[in-house]
Amino acid sequence: MHLDEEGKLSNNKQFRxxxxxxxFKVPDNFPTAEYVIVLAREDKLALVNFNFIGKxxxxxxxxxxxxxxxxxxxxxxxIQTKIIKEKGYRVENAQGLHLKLLAVRxxxxxxxxNNISYVGELGSFLALSAYFTDxxxxxxxxxxxxxxxxCENCKICMKACPNNCISEENFVINVDKCIxxxxxVEGEFPEWIDQNKHNALFGCMxxxxxxxxxxxxMKNPNRFxxxxxxxxxxxxxxxxxxTLLESISKKLHIPIASNADYYLPIIKRNLGVLLR
Ligand code: B12
Numbered sequence: 668m669h670l671d672e673e674g675k676l677s678n679n680k681q682f683r684x685x686x687x688x689x690x691f692k693v694p695d696n697f698p699t700a701e702y703v704i705v706l707a708r709e710d711k712l713a714l715v716n717f718n719f720i721g722k723x724x725x726x727x728x729x730x731x732x733x734x735x736x737x738x739x740x741x742x743x744x745x746i747q748t749k750i751i752k753e754k755g756y757r758v759e760n761a762q763g764l765h766l767k768l769l770a771v772r773x774x775x776x777x778x779x780x781n782n783i784s785y786v787g788e789l790g791s792f793l794a795l796s797a798y799f800t801d802x803x804x805x806x807x808x809x810x811x812x813x814x815x816x817x818c819e820n821c822k823i824c825m826k827a828c829p830n831n832c833i834s835e836e837n838f839v840i841n842v843d844k845c846i847x848x849x850x851x852v853e854g855e856f857p858e859w860i861d862q863n864k865h866n867a868l869f870g871c872m873x874x875x876x877x878x879x880x881x882x883x884x885m886k887n888p889n890r891f892x893x894x895x896x897x898x899x900x901x902x903x904x905x906x907x908x909x910t911l912l913e914s915i916s917k918k919l920h921i922p923i924a925s926n927a928d929y930y931l932p933i934i935k936r937n938l939g940v941l942l943r
Pocket of ligand 1: 782785794848
């Protein structure tokens, strides 16, 4: 990869794990695939109150970390009926593609200076997905990598990033320092992360929430039902009370109860630093 040769991609193990299988190639099980369709769907910021020791703590859940309620088939059906509109073509969810790059080069999105992609009024509050199809759109236009015009003279995200991951020298963020890399997976936080810099139950909102291109998107977050004292204590202690976990899962739209061994330690750690 060109950026790799220039030394612009981090060698962080976790990051390399995420991108190691990524390749733009026709899949072996779909050799007749002709086109890739890339979709951006709105994915809002969510806010939820955790009641804890007599106080309400409002906590952000970044887009991408809770379930939207959409099923995989909803999107493939949408592609069949609204985009392809003709019968007899295959549409298969595509894994292992660099989705932002795809969205930007297809003309759907543009990069923000924060290295994530933006689509009109959705701002960056969106989820990307891609699909191979054997339908021929007879469209060969590919755009260059483009940044939003608004970013040209703006450095708000650079200043807001808690660990200065965004720089003018390297458009790809300094992944090693991105809080998200550590809080979306298990394990202890590295000591160099200042505990006061954590700001969301999962992910980090700092490079998006002050962004002028997200002004509209920030106005309309999802508001989830409050988490009670009893439920918060359970999460803080990492206890496995399935009845309460079911109730919390429903409120947060996160499948905590069905994946308790995975989620409980992560939420215990992340919520712990937020409610300190
Ligand atoms: C690995 C990964 C991470 C890693 C690494 C992030 C990274 N920047 O690569 C970590 C865990 C840190 C992470 C964090 C986040 N992620 Co993430 N992540 C991914 C994943 C799996 C792959 C991304 C990737 O390909 N990285 C490799 C780098 C090299 O590619 P790139 O980032 O597109 O870099 C391009 C640009 O830098 C560009 N470029 C280089 N020079 C220049 C110069 C100019 C002028 C321009 C315009 C461009 C340009 O070229 C590079 C590619 O060739 C994708 C899902 C997927 N399959 O794509 C989700 C994805 C990108 N993540 C997503 C999200 C939401 C996030 C977070 C916002 C979550 C959060 N709230 O904390 C943060 C944002 C951090 C940030 N500012 O980048 C969404 C992005 C949605 C959007 N709006 O674009 C995705 C698409 C998931 C999804 N299905 O929707 N993520």
